[in-house]
Amino acid sequence: MTAKTSSGVQSVERAFDLLELIARAGGECTLSELAEQTPLPLPTIHRLLRTLVGIGHVRQLPNRRYALGPRLIRLGEVANRQLGALAAPVLRSLVQELGESANLAVLDGDMVTYTGQVPSPHSMRMNTEVGRRANLHNSGVGKAILATLDDERITRLVLQAGMPAATEHSISTLPALMAEVEQIRAQGYAVDEEEQEIGVRCFAMPVSGAPTPMALSISGPISRVGEDFAVKAVDALKRATGTISEALTGVSA
Structure with missing residues (x-):
């Protein structure tokens, strides 16, 4: 249980939480919609989303909504x-x-x-x-x-x-x-x-x-x-x- 307090594990947990929120929203949502569903600060959400987009687990649509990515x-x-x-x-x-x-x-x-x-x-x-x-x-x-x-x-x-x-x-x-x-x-x-x-x-x-x-x-x-x-x-x-x-x-x- 102690390992869960480390920043690396916490970041992974937060990233997966965002993926779950996007999935529960039907596969895509806006940054503000995510912010309403999590206590995470907006800059943290944005940073995690950038990382997820970079590895293909999330993609940003032309209308700036975020959707689950093809690597999933x-x-x-x-x-x-x-x-x-x-x-x-x-x-x-x-x-x-x-x-x-x-x-x-x-x-x-x-x-x-x-x-x-x-x-x-x-x-x-x-x-x-x-x-x-x-x-x-x-x-x-x-x-x-x-x-x-x-x-x-x-x-x-x-x-x-x-x-x-x-x-x-x-x-x-x-x-x-x-x-x-x-x-x-x-x-x-x-x-x-x-x-x-x-x-x-x-x-x-x-x-x-x-x-x-x-x-x-x-x-x-x-x-x-x-x-x-x-x-x-x-x-x-x-x-x-x-x-x-x-x-x-x-x-x-």
């Missing part, structure tokens, strides 16, 4: 693979218990990216490729993640990405989405009712305490994923998200 892409890809490997045993257990496809997804800008997937053993199943991106407003994992964010950030992310309707069941207005987010917060899980694909239902739950917003889901055809399945799925997801949350806490420690 490779780090993110590797981290996502590692996260998928950590979650793989949990996803396999979900599939063994429930018989349907299990997925892990993380917030990626104004969308979600699937970082882990174990398919159902059934020939008719929901199969989501790792690396695929989906909208926040009409996916189970997306809505579960939204429920962990504050309303202002939800509005900013959704308006930034738009609300395209993948099916006739997709939520298409912000008020309707916010009403569903409140319901998800109350019940602790989200449901995708044929919003991404006709004939497919998905139950999703956020991973509490995760370093970046993420969620687990279980999905399958509505012919197999009904009310009885819902009770089992919610209970299984509670245990699974708890396991991943504990594992991530252990990793971060």
Whole structure:
């Protein structure tokens, strides 16, 4: 713990704090917006940003806003693979218990990216490729993640990405989405009712305490994923998200 007081380590911590703030802002923000979110003096923030820009972890846009830089892409890809490997045993257990496809997804800008997937053993199943991106407003994992964010950030992310309707069941207005987010917060899980694909239902739950917003889901055809399945799925997801949350806490420690 003593090492954390050294100036070198402190500078690294501060730099990563700024990267986290930019990420939470959706990937870009102004210097003044950063200053509002941290107690650091403005000259210190500016100095750290110059350093991050110089090594490619941050870039300055023509409108003088700061955005996450291209060198973070490779780090993110590797981290996502590692996260998928950590979650793989949990996803396999979900599939063994429930018989349907299990997925892990993380917030990626104004969308979600699937970082882990174990398919159902059934020939008719929901199969989501790792690396695929989906909208926040009409996916189970997306809505579960939204429920962990504050309303202002939800509005900013959704308006930034738009609300395209993948099916006739997709939520298409912000008020309707916010009403569903409140319901998800109350019940602790989200449901995708044929919003991404006709004939497919998905139950999703956020991973509490995760370093970046993420969620687990279980999905399958509505012919197999009904009310009885819902009770089992919610209970299984509670245990699974708890396991991943504990594992991530252990990793971060």
